[in-house]
Amino acid sequence: MAPTTYEASLPPPPGTTSPSFDPGTHHDHDIASCPFCRIAAIYAPYDPADPPPAEAEALNPEASAPNPSTFVVLSTPLLVAFLDIMPLSSGHVLLCPREHRPKLTDATPAEAAEMGGSLRVLSAAVARATGVTDWNVVQNNGAAAAQVVPHMHFHVIPRPELRAKGSERFTATMFGRGQRDDLDEEEAGPLAERIREAVAEVLRAEGRAKL
Amino acid sequence: MAPTTYEASLPPPPGTTSPSFDPGTHHDHDIASCPFCRIAAIYAPYDPADPPPAEAEALNPEASAPNPSTFVVLSTPLLVAFLDIMPLSSGHVLLCPREHRPKLTDATPAEAAEMGGSLRVLSAAVARATGVTDWNVVQNNGAAAAQVVPHMHFHVIPRPELRAKGSERFTATMFGRGQRDDLDEEEAGPLAERIREAVAEVLRAEGRAKL
Numbered sequence: 001m002a003p004t005t006y007e008a009s010l011p012p013p014p015g016t017t018s019p020s021f022d023p024g025t026h027h028d029h030d031i032a033s034c035p036f037c038r039i040a041a042i043y044a045p046y047d048p049a050d051p052p053p054a055e056a057e058a059l060n061p062e063a064s065a066p067n068p069s070t071f072v073v074l075s076t077p078l079l080v081a082f083l084d085i086m087p088l089s090s091g092h093v094l095l096c097p098r099e100h101r102p103k104l105t106d107a108t109p110a111e112a113a114e115m116g117g118s119l120r121v122l123s124a125a126v127a128r129a130t131g132v133t134d135w136n137v138v139q140n141n142g143a144a145a146a147q148v149v150p151h152m153h154f155h156v157i158p159r160p161e162l163r164a165k166g167s168e169r170f171t172a173t174m175f176g177r178g179q180r181d182d183l184d185e186e187e188a189g190p191l192a193e194r195i196r197e198a199v200a201e202v203l204r205a206e207g208r209a210k211l
Numbered sequence: 212m213a214p215t216t217y218e219a220s221l222p223p224p225p226g227t228t229s230p231s232f233d234p235g236t237h238h239d240h241d242i243a244s245c246p247f248c249r250i251a252a253i254y255a256p257y258d259p260a261d262p263p264p265a266e267a268e269a270l271n272p273e274a275s276a277p278n279p280s281t282f283v284v285l286s287t288p289l290l291v292a293f294l295d296i297m298p299l300s301s302g303h304v305l306l307c308p309r310e311h312r313p314k315l316t317d318a319t320p321a322e323a324a325e326m327g328g329s330l331r332v333l334s335a336a337v338a339r340a341t342g343v344t345d346w347n348v349v350q351n352n353g354a355a356a357a358q359v360v361p362h363m364h365f366h367v368i369p370r371p372e373l374r375a376k377g378s379e380r381f382t383a384t385m386f387g388r389g390q391r392d393d394l395d396e397e398e399a400g401p402l403a404e405r406i407r408e409a410v411a412e413v414l415r416a417e418g419r420a421k422l
Contacts (some may be wrong), residue, residue: 104348105335109328109417116327117320123352124316134353137315137365141334142345145370154348159356206320 036080036151039070040098045077048121049203051196054189069185071192074122074199078114081122083188086180089158091130091191095122096153103141104152115154122156125198129191132158247291247362250281251309256288259332260414262407265400280396282403285333285410289325292333294399297391300369302341302402306333307364314352315363326365333367336409340402343369 042061052058059072073093074081081095095118097111104112119137127133138155140147253272263269270283284304285292292306306329308322315323330348338344349366351358 103334104331105338107331109331109419112331113324113328116330117324119327119350120315120318120320120323123314127316134355134358136352136356137348137350139330139348141347142370144345144372145347145368147345157356159353161355208320 034151036096037100040080043072045075049200054193071188073192073195085183091126091158093156094153101152102150121202124202125195128198129194130158132160134159245362247307248311251291254283256286260411265404282399284403284406289322296394302337302369304367305364312363313361332413335413336406339409340405341369343371345370
């Protein structure tokens with residue numbers, strides 16, 4: 001059963017300590033200004049195998065104070081995933097740890113393992129929800145690697161068939177370059193709901209309660 | 212202590228069954244012709260926290276029958292990682308499941324989780340071994356997403372500072388495009404050894420025997 005109560009102000013669960021084994025990857029950063037930390041603080045975890053309905057407060061904590069919307073597709077005690085607000089294609093999602101981790105090497109072993117498992121499930125869910133069965137997984141660390149938001153995140157980017165589309169656009173945008181449209185918020189709500197449901201279907205089909 | 216015996220013909224361990232929850236991602240494929248299945252069959256697992264010396268037979272199973280060399284940097288019962296033979300930069304490594312999985316969605320939950328954990332450790336090890344602290348993680352699924360070898364694999368690609376190099380090359384090769392050199396086999400041996408040792412250092416520093 002979907003959760004019926006929700007605390008919009010629920011803080012993220014306490015993180016485990018960052019192992020910090022690579023001193024070269026740390027940066028000073030104003031956590032309060034991090035958009036992904038903000039999303040993690042506002043959107044509480046839910047059961048991925050039994051997501052709340054689209055209209056639930058859990059998925060709309062800021063209904064009374066509109067802001068750039070966040071369309072959450074997966075939310076666990078350690079991780080959160082949501083639609084990219086500047087997608088390269090429909091179904092482009094981001095997956096990140098709730099805790100502020102600048103680079104992949106700053107994540108804990110538990111976060112890294114759960115991201116690996118979640119990428120597999122999210123990939124299947126995005127393919128089901130979009131009907132696009134080719135996709136890229138991309139994760140950028142540092143400015144020289146084109147990282148923009150300094151809170152590590154994986155991209156899952158559907159790749160519609162190039163030739164069938166007869167379009168130059170997807171060759172240009174291959175691997176994260178090229179035109180990125182603003183997210184269409186009317187399409188985004190139903191799309192995010194389909195992805196949440198597809199995540200639940202995958203987990204239920206495998207008889208798993210957890211990622 | 213490093214293993215002193217090794218069976219070059221050791222078959223890969225029996226895989227768990229593929230969950231196959233995404234029917235759209237399966238392809239007919241001649242397993243015998245898959246280069247990554249061949250590597251997995253030839254290179255047995257070793258203890259990542261205590262890798263064998265560079266000259267060990269475990270890392271040179273084909274010394275008597277030379278072939279395009281494989282420079283293994285991580286090898287577990289589920290996964291194997293090695294230097295890309297057409298690197299985008301020095302330290303470009305690939306990580307894949309031993310079992311033939313065409314796409315990420317064909318991996319088992321255990322493989323996906325261990326890949327997530329391994330990407331974190333490999334990233335730290337490659338940064339230590341190369342001195343390059345920015346890098347991309349990329350994983351392509353299907354022809355429209357630029358997948359070339361149809362056995363799923365993650366790329367870890369170091370990104371030297373663009374401007375410091377004064378070079379157009381790394382902007383052109385960003386995200387997997389552009390010039391790829393053949394691997395320099397004289398440099399590759401010592402580089403792979405440094406990466407194996409750095410993997411072991413990371414695991415030992417965290418007091419972990421496993422990934």
